[in-house]
Structure formats: structure tokens, C-alpha cells
Amino acid sequence: MKSVLLIFLFFLLPSGWTQVAGQVEVCPDCAVSTIKKGIEKAGVGDTVLIRKGTYLEYNIAVEKPLTLLGEPGAVIDGQDKGEILRILADSVTVDGIEIRNVGTSYTTDWAAIRVVKSEYYRIEHVTLKNLFFGIYLERSDNGKVLNNTIIGDAKDEYNSGNGIQLWYSKHVEVRGNHVQGVRDGIYLEFADEVVIADNVSTKNLRYGLHFMFSNNDRYTGNTFENNGAGVAVMFSRNISMTGNTFRKNWGSAAFGLLLKEINDAEIRGNTFEENTVGINIDGSNRVVYTDNHFIKNGWAVKVLGACYTNSFRNNNFLYNSFDISYNSKMNDNVFDGNYWSEYTGYDLDKDGIGDVPYRPVKLFSYIVNRTPETIILLRSLFMDIIDFSEKVSPIFTPDNLVDANPIMKRRQ
Amino acid sequence: MLKILKYSFYDLMRSRWSYVYFLFYLMLGFVLLFLNNDVSKAVITLMNIIIVLVPLIGTIFGIMYCYNSKEFTELLLAQPIPRRSIFLGQYLGVASSLTFSLIFGLGIPFVLYGLFMSDAIFDFSLLLVTGAFLTLIFTALAFNIAISNENRIMGFGYAVLLWLFMAVIYDGLFLISLVIFEEYPLDNFSIAATLLNPVDLSRTLILLKLDISALLGYTGAVFKQFFGTNAGLVISAVMLLLWTIFPVWRMVYVAKRKDF
Amino acid sequence: MIEVNGLFKKFGKNQVLDGLDLVMGDGGIIAILGPNGSGKTTLIKCLLGMVIPDKGTIKIGDVPIRGSWKYRSGINYMPQIADFPGNVKVRELFDMIRDLRQQPDRQQELAELFGLGPHLQKRLSTLSGGTKQKVNIVLSFMFDCPLLILDEPTTGLDPAALIRLKELIREEKSRGKTVLITSHIMEFVAEVADEVIYLLEGRIYFQGTVDELKKKTRQNNLEHAIAAITATPENA
Numbered sequence: 001m002k003s004v005l006l007i008f009l010f011f012l013l014p015s016g017w018t019q020v021a022g023q024v025e026v027c028p029d030c031a032v033s034t035i036k037k038g039i040e041k042a043g044v045g046d047t048v049l050i051r052k053g054t055y056l057e058y059n060i061a062v063e064k065p066l067t068l069l070g071e072p073g074a075v076i077d078g079q080d081k082g083e084i085l086r087i088l089a090d091s092v093t094v095d096g097i098e099i100r101n102v103g104t105s106y107t108t109d110w111a112a113i114r115v116v117k118s119e120y121y122r123i124e125h126v127t128l129k130n131l132f133f134g135i136y137l138e139r140s141d142n143g144k145v146l147n148n149t150i151i152g153d154a155k156d157e158y159n160s161g162n163g164i165q166l167w168y169s170k171h172v173e174v175r176g177n178h179v180q181g182v183r184d185g186i187y188l189e190f191a192d193e194v195v196i197a198d199n200v201s202t203k204n205l206r207y208g209l210h211f212m213f214s215n216n217d218r219y220t221g222n223t224f225e226n227n228g229a230g231v232a233v234m235f236s237r238n239i240s241m242t243g244n245t246f247r248k249n250w251g252s253a254a255f256g257l258l259l260k261e262i263n264d265a266e267i268r269g270n271t272f273e274e275n276t277v278g279i280n281i282d283g284s285n286r287v288v289y290t291d292n293h294f295i296k297n298g299w300a301v302k303v304l305g306a307c308y309t310n311s312f313r314n315n316n317f318l319y320n321s322f323d324i325s326y327n328s329k330m331n332d333n334v335f336d337g338n339y340w341s342e343y344t345g346y347d348l349d350k351d352g353i354g355d356v357p358y359r360p361v362k363l364f365s366y367i368v369n370r371t372p373e374t375i376i377l378l379r380s381l382f383m384d385i386i387d388f389s390e391k392v393s394p395i396f397t398p399d400n401l402v403d404a405n406p407i408m409k410r411r412q
Numbered sequence: 413m414l415k416i417l418k419y420s421f422y423d424l425m426r427s428r429w430s431y432v433y434f435l436f437y438l439m440l441g442f443v444l445l446f447l448n449n450d451v452s453k454a455v456i457t458l459m460n461i462i463i464v465l466v467p468l469i470g471t472i473f474g475i476m477y478c479y480n481s482k483e484f485t486e487l488l489l490a491q492p493i494p495r496r497s498i499f500l501g502q503y504l505g506v507a508s509s510l511t512f513s514l515i516f517g518l519g520i521p522f523v524l525y526g527l528f529m530s531d532a533i534f535d536f537s538l539l540l541v542t543g544a545f546l547t548l549i550f551t552a553l554a555f556n557i558a559i560s561n562e563n564r565i566m567g568f569g570y571a572v573l574l575w576l577f578m579a580v581i582y583d584g585l586f587l588i589s590l591v592i593f594e595e596y597p598l599d600n601f602s603i604a605a606t607l608l609n610p611v612d613l614s615r616t617l618i619l620l621k622l623d624i625s626a627l628l629g630y631t632g633a634v635f636k637q638f639f640g641t642n643a644g645l646v647i648s649a650v651m652l653l654l655w656t657i658f659p660v661w662r663m664v665y666v667a668k669r670k671d672f
Numbered sequence: 673m674i675e676v677n678g679l680f681k682k683f684g685k686n687q688v689l690d691g692l693d694l695v696m697g698d699g700g701i702i703a704i705l706g707p708n709g710s711g712k713t714t715l716i717k718c719l720l721g722m723v724i725p726d727k728g729t730i731k732i733g734d735v736p737i738r739g740s741w742k743y744r745s746g747i748n749y750m751p752q753i754a755d756f757p758g759n760v761k762v763r764e765l766f767d768m769i770r771d772l773r774q775q776p777d778r779q780q781e782l783a784e785l786f787g788l789g790p791h792l793q794k795r796l797s798t799l800s801g802g803t804k805q806k807v808n809i810v811l812s813f814m815f816d817c818p819l820l821i822l823d824e825p826t827t828g829l830d831p832a833a834l835i836r837l838k839e840l841i842r843e844e845k846s847r848g849k850t851v852l853i854t855s856h857i858m859e860f861v862a863e864v865a866d867e868v869i870y871l872l873e874g875r876i877y878f879q880g881t882v883d884e885l886k887k888k889t890r891q892n893n894l895e896h897a898i899a900a901i902t903a904t905p906e907n908a
Contacts, residue, residue, distance in 0.1 A: 382587065
């Protein structure tokens with residue numbers, strides 16, 4: 001109880017009566033003309049108000065709790081010399097600053113803003129341009145990264161960094177950010193209990209969002225468009241993916257969502273539109289797919305390797321070149337009650353469920369897996385005839401892979 | 413030539429088959445749109461129909477017209493009209509009446525449905541343009557067959573065989589060769605093989621719009637160049653044009669040297 | 673004047689015209705006769721440019737016809753089989769040919785002469801063979817051309833129409849035109865022809881007037897003369 005009171009005093013009392021007095025103004029023509037000096041002069045919990053202007057600084061360290069508040073037009077230019085802002089204390093807020101020209105290094109991951117072993121940080125309304133790494137959270141839990149804009153100009157994977165990176169950081173909220181033109185838009189490694197919501201991640205070289213060894217995370221309402229690949233979730237457990245949009249992730253290795261060694265995930269209410277592969281599933285088990293929309297993808301779902309007890313229910317599969325593709329004859333997954341735009345069966349008893357089961361795997365998808373050039377024969381009469389005969393008597397495709405209750409009307 | 417075209421066209425426009433063809437497309441359009449209520453799905457179904465049915469109808473119609481108008485042709489040959497005009501005129505008459513039926517038969521239901529408000533208009537126009545090209549090509553091929561074969565039964569046989577080959581057998585052989593030689597780089601081969609068959613060519617042209625996501629999944633650089641840029645569209649269009657011009661040219665060439 | 677020089681034509685292995693030479697003056701009715709396959713129709717079609725000879729030249733009015741088509745505006749041709757596009761009405765067919773040739777014509781007068789008035793609005797496919805032949809006749813006589821070529825013109829005609837046809841032919845002759853006729857009806861030939869050309873195996877076997885032919889074969893009847901011509905030695 002005593003300690004709680006102490007913490008309470010520690011945080012609230014100073015800000016209570018030093019808020020106005022405890023403000024340090026920084027501007028190019030002021031007495032305090034650099035941010036470093038401003039931070040030096042500021043007391044614990046003070047606000048450093050950065051006026052409009054360009055500050056040529058780097059390696060700025062924040063070692064006490066305070067707020068860095070930038071006016072519109074307040075720019076820190078690192079001149080490509082190294083890392084810019086390093087936060088080493090709890091309860092630091094960075095708000096409204098623009099940071100430019102982070103140095104690129106092949107040995108150190110220089111970031112525009114790095115948070116190291118600190119908690120209760122808040123990074124918001126920050127704009128990052130021409131960067132290497134953007135916001136790098138290192139062993140820092142319980143923070144918030146909100147409404148930032150990160151615009152990189154990455155050209156090659158080997159010398160570019162990630163927009164927002166979480167490394168051994170738990171309980172972080174990443175919300176409302178816009179990330180584009182970096183390697184991975186948002187990258188999580190050993191980051192658990194993280195919420196990623198309402199971000200837009202686009203035109204990134206590799207992934208829009210990338211999970212490695214991270215468990216119990218949730219991402220929702222994000223848009224991933226035009227990335228090398230949309231979202232990669234690898235070696236992680238209990239990830240909930242809901243209400244996201246994966247669009248136009250095009251290319252030979254491109255997909256909307258990649259699941260590699262993922263167990264017990266939930267994928268619900270997402271939209272996969274015009275991706276080369278909607279979801280690429282590799283060795284993932286007990287994943288539940290419901291209420292998703294797969295629209296005009298090359299392959300809506302591509303299943304590779306051993307995947308067990310996954311279930312696909314109540315999804316819409318609309319005008320995909322291939323709905324489902326398998327590379328083995330084995331099937332342990334359930335398809336039930338989905339809408340398939342290619343379904344040609346009938347519903348005589350008018351219960352809204354087709355009377356004939358639907359076979360979502362075409363023989364042609366096997367042939368294309370084997371000889372990729374054959375893709376050029378897509379939708380040819382010859383292929384349709386072959387597919388039809390395979391549908392009548394399956395030889396190459398798993399014969400238990402059917403949706404026994406295909407619905408007649410698409411779900412809204 | 414324009415006069416011959418005019419008379420052939422009027423003649424065909426009055427024939428029962430033009431109506432049947434027109435009504436067929438009209439009904440197809442209405443059924444697809446108003447029973448389905450889904451433009452995207454309708455466009456996909458239409459594509460299948462266009463690349464299979466349009467060549468068949470063009471071939472059969474063309475060959476039928478040639479044989480049935482033999483006497484008419486001879487009547488014209490005795491008139492002071494150059495042969496080129498007679499044959500080009502008849503060809504254009506048949507091809508344009510078929511194209512007319514196709515475009516209006518499918519166009520009317522789509523326009524009534526409110527196509528101009530939909531973003532599928534580009535896909536749809538591409539379909540119609542491709543269909544028109546296929547009509548031009550296969551009618552010209554049929555005229556070639558008819559002009560080189562006096563025997564109607566043989567001519568019909570060749571025409572049906574031609575269609576069967578272009579629409580089905582060619583792709584079968586294509587697939588088999590791709591699978592057999594899968595260890596070799598096959599980019600150039602596949603694209604060349606596609607360009608050499610107008611049915612495949614048209615299909616690819618439409619695929620570039622409908623299934624671009626899947627086409628870009630393939631790693632080959634040539635493919636990527638072909639599908640990923642406008643190059644594919646331009647090359648395909650030029651090839652379709654060549655496919656139209658060459659048979660027409662040969663038809664005129666043979667007709668000029670033929671005895672009637 | 674029609675001048676044919678060394679005309680050769682082969683259909684497959686069949687040498688239809690075998691170095692045919694022929695000169696025909698202007699004016700008069702000339703019947704081209706000969707057994708089946710002797711090359712009558714081929715010769716006519718060569719004149720019309722419908723069959724292209726392997727070798728040899730044809731001049732009509734001193735102009736070589738090879739590769740040309742304009743000279744055909746000086747020819748009226750009546751084909752053997754009167755078959756026309758079935759969907760077209762008689763009236764439209766006449767209009768079409770007139771439209772194509774853009775020459776003055778007397779279609780209306782001729783149509784009345786052959787009693788085609790009630791048929792003008794009918795489609796050609798609904799007409800009887802004889803009526804079609806009448807349409808054929810009107811088509812080939814309606815323009816004012818120096819050369820008329822009639823291939824089996826009497827086929828399917830009723831007696832009245834036949835009489836009118838003969839009158840027409842004579843009328844054309846009286847205007848100084850050249851009329852080339854092929855026919856199997858020897859009576860008809862004997863009645864109208866001034867000159868007879870007999871073709872055999874792709875060559876001219878005989879050319880002269882009907883009387884000359886009768887004299888030569890010592891027959892009183894053209895039919896018998898024709899039958900006899902092949903039996904007599906070549907120089908008889």
C-alpha cells in the first residue's frame with residue numbers, strides 16, 4: 001500500500017504543480033536551441049516543447065520520464081549519421097515530432113526511436129521519413145504506439161529495416177499507424193500479448209506484418225496492401241486475426257497471409273482480395289477459419305505440408321482462380337457451409353444448402369503445382385474437361401475433401 | 413466491295429440463323445445477369461462461352477455461307493467486279509453480321525442491367541472485342557477451307573476439325589508437352605504456343621484481366637514481363653490482328669487464282 | 673471481235689482445253705457445240721475470267737482480258753444453273769445487279785415480257801425452276817452489251833417463254849451484237865445460230881455456218897450432222 005502511494009506521489013504530484021512551470025521550450029533561436037539541451041534542462045515529468053524548426057541532432061538519449069512534444073513543423077534531421085532518439089526511462093511520451101534521415105548501418109540496427117527496457121511509453125503522432133529502422137521496442141512492455149506515420153524508401157531487403165519492431169516486448173498496443181516503404185511494416189519477435197489494430201501497412205518490401213515466436217497476440221482491423229507479402233505468422237501460438245483486409249499482394253512468392261507452424265489460431269471476418277495466394281498454410285494445426293471473404297485471389301487457400309484439424313466454415317469464396325490447392329492426397333481438415341461462387345449444384349429442397357457436395361480442389365491446381373508454366377492454360381476448355389472428369393471420379397485429389405453443405409447464397 | 417458487303421449483310425440479317433444466334437446471346441445475357449445478379453460471375457461464364465462457342469459458330473456459319481452462296485458468287489463473278497471485292501465483301505458481310513449479333517445480343521442485357529454504372533465495363537468490353545476478333549478469325553479460316561475444298565462434306569469435316577483442334581486438342585498437346593519437358597525452361601515456349609492459337613490468345617487476353625493474381629504467381633521472368641506489364645496486352649492484340657489479316661489475305665490470294 | 677490464242681487448261685489430270693485457237697467476228701449468233709466434257713463451259717468461263725487458263729491469251733475487242741475485270745461490263749452472261757440467294761426478293765435481285773453495274777437497263781420491260789410482274793415481291797427460294805430461269809433471262813438481257821453469253825438458256829422454259837427468248841436473241845442480233853450460245857437442243861440451235869463452233873477434246877473441230885456443216889457432213893438435219901461430224905475423218 002505504501003509503495004503504491006509512493007508511486008502515485010512520484011507520478012502525480014510533480015505533474016500536478018510543475019506541469020506549467022516544468023515546460024522547457026526549444027527553438028532554433030531560443031536560449032535552448034537543441035533538443036539534447038532541452039532534455040538536460042527538463043526535470044522529471046516535465047514537457048520539452050519543440051517549436052517549429054529543423055534540429056540537426058542524433059544520439060539523443062532520454063533518461064528520465066518526460067514528454068517530448070513537437071509543434072507542427074518540428075523536425076529532427078539525423079543527417080544519416082546514426083540513431084536519433086533513444087528512450088531509456090519509463091513513462092516517456094513522444095508526440096508530434098518529425099524525424100528524418102536515420103543512418104543506415106550493416107552492423108547496428110539504428111532506429112529513429114528506440115525504447116530500451118522501459119515501460120509505460122507512449123509514441124504518437126510521430127512522422128518518420130527516410131529511415132532505417134523506425135520505432136524499435138526492445139525489452140519494453142506496457143507501451144503504446146499510436147497514430148504514427150512511417151514512410152520509408154526501401155529498395156533492397158538487405159539494407160533496409162522494419163517500420164515498427166517489437167523484440168521481447170509484452171502488452172504493447174500498436175494502433176492507427178501508417179507504415180509504408182520499409183522492409184517489414186510491423187515486426188514482432190518474442191512479443192506476447194500484443195494488440196495490433198487499425199493500422200495500414202502498404203508497399204513494404206517484405207511483409208506488412210510479421211510474427212516470429214510470438215504468442216497470444218491479436219491483430220484486428222488492419223489493412224495490408226501491395227506488400228511483398230501481406231502478413232507472415234510463423235512459429236507462434238494463439239494468434240487471433242480478425243477483421244483485417246489483405247489486398248493486392250502480388251508476385252511469385254506473394255500471399256495475403258502466410259501461416260507457418262501455427263497452432264490454435266483464429267482467423268475470422270477477414271477479407272482477402274486479389275492476392276496471388278490468399279492464405280498460404282504450411283504445417284499449421286487447429287486453426288479456425290470463419291466468416292472470411294476470399295475474393296478474386298489466384299489461390300484462395302494453398303495448403304502445403306501436413307496440416308491437421310483445421311476447419312473452414314461460413315466463408316465466402318468468390319471468383320478465385322483456384323479455391324483450394326493441396327499438394328498431398330491426405331486431408332484432415334473440414335470444409336463446411338461455405339459459399340463457393342463456382343458451385344453449380346442445385347437446391348431442390350430450398351433449405352439454402354446445395355444438395356450436391358462441392359469439391360473445391362481442382363486437378364488443374366495439382367498440375368500447376370508440378371509444372372508452373374501450365375498456368376497459361378487456365379480456364380481452357382481442355383482443362384475444364386479434365387477438371388470435370390476428376391470431379392466425377394477423384395484420382396489425384398483427396399476424395400474426402402468436400403464441402404458437404406455448400407450454401408447457395410453468399411454471406412454478406 | 414462495299415456493295416457486296418451490304419448485300420451479303422442484308423441477306424444474312426434476314427436469314428433465320430442470324431436471329432437464332434442473336435436471340436441465343438440475348439437470352440444468355442439475360443439469364444446470366446438476371447438469374448444470377450452478379451456481373452463478375454456473368455463475365456467469367458461469358459468468357460468460357462466466347463472462347464468456345466464463338467469460334468465454332470464463326471466456322472460453321474462461314475462454311476455454310478460459302479457453300480450456300482456458290483451460285484450467287486458465280487453470278488457476281490460474271491459481273492464487272494474484281495474478285496477481291498466479291499470475296500472480301502462476302503467475308504465482311506458474314507463476319508460483321510455475326511459480330512453484330514454477338515455485340516448486340518450480349519450488349520443489350522448488360523446495358524439494361526446497368527453495366528455503365530458497374531466497374532466491370534472494361535472486362536466486358538474486352539470480352540466483346542475478343543469475341544469480335546474470334547468471329548473475324550474463324551470466319552476467315554472457314555472461308556479459306558471452303559475456297560480450297562469443293563466438296564462440301566469434306567469442307568464441313570475440316571471446319572469442325574479445325575475448331576476441335578483449336579479449342580481442345582491444341583491445349584491437350586500443349587499441356588502434355590509442358591509436362592514432359594518440365595525440366596527445361598518453358599517460358600518462351602508457352603508464350604509462343606499461346607500466340608500461335610487464336611483461341612488461347614483470346615483466353616490469355618481475358619485472363620490478364622480476370623486472373624492476373626494467379627498468373628503473377630509464376631516465377632518465370634518472361635512470364636512476368638508478359639503478364640505484369642502492358643507488353644502482354646499489346647503483343648496479344650497485335651497477334652490477334654495478324655491472325656485476322658493473314659487468313660483474309662490468303663483467302664483473297666487463293667480466290668484470285670481459283671477457277672469457278 | 674474475240675481472239676483466242678493457244679488456250680490450255682487442265683483440271684487435275686484432265687486436259688480440258690488443249691491449245692484452242694479461235695477467232696470470232698462481231699455480230700451474229702454463234703453456237704458452241706460439242707459432247708459433254710469437250711470444254712464448252714470452260715471456254716465460256718475463260719472468256720468471262722471465271723476460269724483462269726494455264727496458257728494462252730484471250731482478247732476481247734483487241735484488249736487482253738487477263739487480270740482485268742472492267743471488260744465484263746461489256747458482257748451479259750446467263751449461267752447454266754439459275755440459283756440465286758434464297759432470301760432475296762426478285763425485285764431486290766434486279767435492283768442489286770443494277771446497283772452493281774450502274775448501266776442503263778430495260779429490266780422493267782423484260783420483266784413484263786416474261787410475265788414476272790406478280791413474282792417481283794417473292795423470294796427467289798419460293799420460285800419454280802422455270803420462273804427462276806425467266807429471272808435469269810431478264811438479268812442477262814437487261815443491259816445493253818456488245819457480247820451476250822448464254823449457257824443452256826432453254827432449260828426449263830415453257831413454249832411461250834421459249835418463243836420470247838428466241839425473239840430476244842434475234843433482236844439482239846439485229847442490233848449488231850454477238851451472241852454466244854451453248855445448248856443441247858439442236859432444233860433451237862438450227863433455228864437461231866448463224867455460225868457453229870464444234871469443240872472436241874479441247875480444240876476447235878469445226879467452225880462455220882450451219883449450212884456449211886450440213887454440206888460437209890452431207891446431212892439435212894443439224895442433229896444428224898452433229899452426230900456424223902465425229903464419225904467423219906478430220907479433213908472431210
